[in-house]
Amino acid sequence: MSLAVELRLRVHDLVETYGRLLDEDKLEAWVELFAETCRYEIISRENREQNLPLSLMLCDNKDMLRDRIFSLREANIYNIHRDCHVIGLVRVTQGVGAAFAATASYALFQSNQEGDSRLFSVGRYEMDLVEDDGRLLIARQIVVVDTGAIPTLLATPI
Amino acid sequence: MSLAVELRLRVHDLVETYGRLLDEDKLEAWVELFAETCRYEIISRENREQNLPLSLMLCDNKDMLRDRIFSLREANIYNIHRDCHVIGLVRVTQGVGAAFAATASYALFQSNQEGDSRLFSVGRYEMDLVEDDGRLLIARQIVVVDTGAIPTLLATPI
Amino acid sequence: MSLAVELRLRVHDLVETYGRLLDEDKLEAWVELFAETCRYEIISRENREQNLPLSLMLCDNKDMLRDRIFSLREANIYNIHRDCHVIGLVRVTQGVGAAFAATASYALFQSNQEGDSRLFSVGRYEMDLVEDDGRLLIARQIVVVDTGAIPTLLATPI
Numbered sequence: 001m002s003l004a005v006e007l008r009l010r011v012h013d014l015v016e017t018y019g020r021l022l023d024e025d026k027l028e029a030w031v032e033l034f035a036e037t038c039r040y041e042i043i044s045r046e047n048r049e050q051n052l053p054l055s056l057m058l059c060d061n062k063d064m065l066r067d068r069i070f071s072l073r074e075a076n077i078y079n080i081h082r083d084c085h086v087i088g089l090v091r092v093t094q095g096v097g098a099a100f101a102a103t104a105s106y107a108l109f110q111s112n113q114e115g116d117s118r119l120f121s122v123g124r125y126e127m128d129l130v131e132d133d134g135r136l137l138i139a140r141q142i143v144v145v146d147t148g149a150i151p152t153l154l155a156t157p158i
Numbered sequence: 159m160s161l162a163v164e165l166r167l168r169v170h171d172l173v174e175t176y177g178r179l180l181d182e183d184k185l186e187a188w189v190e191l192f193a194e195t196c197r198y199e200i201i202s203r204e205n206r207e208q209n210l211p212l213s214l215m216l217c218d219n220k221d222m223l224r225d226r227i228f229s230l231r232e233a234n235i236y237n238i239h240r241d242c243h244v245i246g247l248v249r250v251t252q253g254v255g256a257a258f259a260a261t262a263s264y265a266l267f268q269s270n271q272e273g274d275s276r277l278f279s280v281g282r283y284e285m286d287l288v289e290d291d292g293r294l295l296i297a298r299q300i301v302v303v304d305t306g307a308i309p310t311l312l313a314t315p316i
Numbered sequence: 317m318s319l320a321v322e323l324r325l326r327v328h329d330l331v332e333t334y335g336r337l338l339d340e341d342k343l344e345a346w347v348e349l350f351a352e353t354c355r356y357e358i359i360s361r362e363n364r365e366q367n368l369p370l371s372l373m374l375c376d377n378k379d380m381l382r383d384r385i386f387s388l389r390e391a392n393i394y395n396i397h398r399d400c401h402v403i404g405l406v407r408v409t410q411g412v413g414a415a416f417a418a419t420a421s422y423a424l425f426q427s428n429q430e431g432d433s434r435l436f437s438v439g440r441y442e443m444d445l446v447e448d449d450g451r452l453l454i455a456r457q458i459v460v461v462d463t464g465a466i467p468t469l470l471a472t473p474i
Contacts, residue, residue: 111305123400174404
């Protein structure tokens with residue numbers, strides 16, 4: 001085992017926090033899990049495999065991510081559902097220097113105001129992490145989705 | 159990292175056992191995961207957020223929990239389904255003294271006798287744990303459900 | 317805690333790799349997670365509980381497993397779906413000598429070429445693991461499925 005136990009647990013906690021903050025609708029706190037220089041992208045598995053640059057959502061810096069959350073908050077139709085992320089086993093790998101990579105599959109369930117729950121999206125997180133001043137942050141999050149239908153406008157992050 | 163690795167693993171194991179015993183229909187053993195002074199509650203996320211005292215299921219002591227399981231065993235219509243809990247990443251936090259808190263989201267799937275599986279409930283466990291004579295026990299389990307439709311009578315625990 | 321932390325993490329990683337390689341359609345690499353003497357079996361929970369020898373899929377040695385993957389590759393109708401395994405908390409127990417057992421529940425989602433995702437199978441992995449020359453390998457994998465409907469021909473492993 002090349003990676004220290006403590007590092008693995010810290011990565012585990014970061015991924016757990018990522019899903020929980022989304023579920024709790026704490027989107028502003030969720031943004032703060034990202035490094036200042038960051039990228040957030042949702043892409044279909046098909047496009048990912050073919051290296052096509054077509055994203056379902058793309059924020060290539062943190063301000064853009066903040067703007068997106070701000071827009072969601074302003075939109076009237078926002079929050080007509082509740083998210084529940086169930087994230088599977090996390091794989092952690094060492095990158096170069098203070099960089100790490102993590103991946104995990106997820107299932108995202110959404111429940112409407114009547115309490116009906118449905119499978120909304122399944123896929124895989126591919127995260128690049130950096131250590132910044134003792135804190136682990138997300139430098140790049142690629143959400144590779146198997147599920148195709150994602151409303152492109154006003155969707156909450158996955 | 160403030161919590162020792164070993165403690166985290168013990169909490170992980172307790173949460174794992176919680177789901178597995180329910181899936182295996184070992185409900186009597188499942189009850190024994192709870193402390194003598196305990197509370198088990200299923201509440202909708204909406205009521206939880208609004209601090210409404212309306213539970214979908216509530217047992218505020220261990221005898222009540224035992225009675226509930228006993229009733230399930232007596233009921234003829236019991237066990238017409240099989241449960242499968244898929245529990246996501248576990249967050250562990252330190253409480254006061256020998257107390258810890260754990261949370262994890264879950265998806266509960268039910269399969270009927272024809273082998274049809276469906277999503278039954280998604281939500282989040284909020285567990286208060288205590289250490290009692292070297293054993294970790296559940297002092298309080300709040301199941302915060304996103305999914306509304308739960309048969310109130312004769313339902314197996316989530 | 318009787319098992320060393322490092323061993324638990326290695327088992328966790330093996331189970332994670334198991335699901336990820338299937339999702340990535342790296343079936344040949346997936347086969348190499350098994351020991352030379354191995355058994356792979358998919359069985360319904362009902363038959364498992366009644367000790368009935370009826371499997372939905374059975375490969376009782378590694379060559380048989382290799383053959384099965386080879387057949388899948390040859391079949392024209394192969395890979396009309398994408399798999400996404402979400403595996404829950406892993407329980408690790410010590411066996412005799414260099415043997416360990418692991419269990420975890422899983423949910424397997426399949427997405428078709430139109431990007432529609434659906435729940436395909438839920439159940440539980442029951443794995444016997446062995447240490448071979450410093451590497452952890454699967455000696456026996458029993459997939460106990462709650463979901464009944466599995467196409468018996470040309471199905472990818474679960």
